[in-house]
Amino acid sequence: MGFRTRILGAAAGGGLPQWNCGCGNCRRARAGAIAAQTQSSLAVTANGRDWAILNASPDIRVQLAACPALAPTGPREVPLRAVLVTNGDIDHVAGLLTLREMQPFKLYATAGIHEVIAANPIFAALKSDMVRREAVALEAAFEIVPGLRATLFPVPGKVPLYLEGEVVETRAMGEQTVGVRLDAGGLTAFYVPGCAALTGALAARVEGADLVFFDGTLWTDDEMIRLGLGRKTGGRMGHMAMSGPEGSIAAFAPLRIGRKVFVHMNNTNPVLDPGSPERAEAEAAGWIIGQDGMEITP
Ligand code: MLT
Ligand code: MN
Ligand code: ZN
Helix, strand or coil, rough: CCEEEEEEECCCCCCCCCCCCCCCCHHHHHHCCCCCECCCCCECCCCCCCCEECCCCCCCHHHHHHHHHHHEECCCECCEEEEEEECCCHHHEEEHHCCCCCCCEEEEEEEHHHHHHCCCCCHHHHHCHHHHEECCCCCCCEEEEECCCEEEEEECCCCHHCCCCCCCCCEEECCCEEEEEEEECCCCEEEECCCCCHHHHHHCCCCCCCEEECCCCCCCCCCHCCCCCCCCHHHHHHCCCCCCCCCCCHHCCCCCCEEEEEEEEEECCCCCCCCCCCHHHHHHHHEECCCCCCCECC
């Protein structure tokens, strides 16, 4: 049993279907015509016994129940050792509240993200003698679970929606939005569920990786506006779109990567419908469309 990854949730904040959304995909998911997807989270292990979860989504309770590898192994024993969050967004931290039942694990994030969590007293429900909060420096590799090294690095992004002020820098580089590099047994994977742009430095970083999970929030930048579902572009939300000359499919095309997997798909994204031409286009470009429960070995 070596390096394994399992997509616990492939959808962006809101999930598919989203409670208040009547878009085409949400209606099809409610009708059972396309698969429902839970919110953004990835489980990883290097030995099959000790697991880390990257991002704690509000759906974590059902995600854990659906994952035999993460089931309790004793009266109060679980294979979950660590949780790492890549930003302070609600879809990535709200699940921490579900993990409050006197269970020890380590909570890893940058100091900047830990500050956001610490500023919210509800997270004191995670008792400090049970849940050790470890601040991780950017670019410093650490062993997140036995045999698996993780390195956090900044990606263009913004502060969480609930902390936005009058002026929002949507491509800020720092501790607020990070990607994760994972190394085990000579294999390298990257997890980048939110990213506003694939900079040259980021492209150089992921070049040659065995596996990349990448921000698949939207197909087109103005998708939410055109569907009458919102006023924001993907760029304004800190997410690059898949399609078009500025999109992630074009940006990754010249890179040599073993497998490329889209995660964090918004429910409006047409690739979530297996019958869509957009799905066919993304797959023809070498992308896998992530879905709940998908296990991928790097
Ligand atoms: C995002 O990925 O843009 C955020 O999760 C949005 C949100 O917090 O609802
Ligand atoms: Mn999100
Ligand atoms: Zn919808």
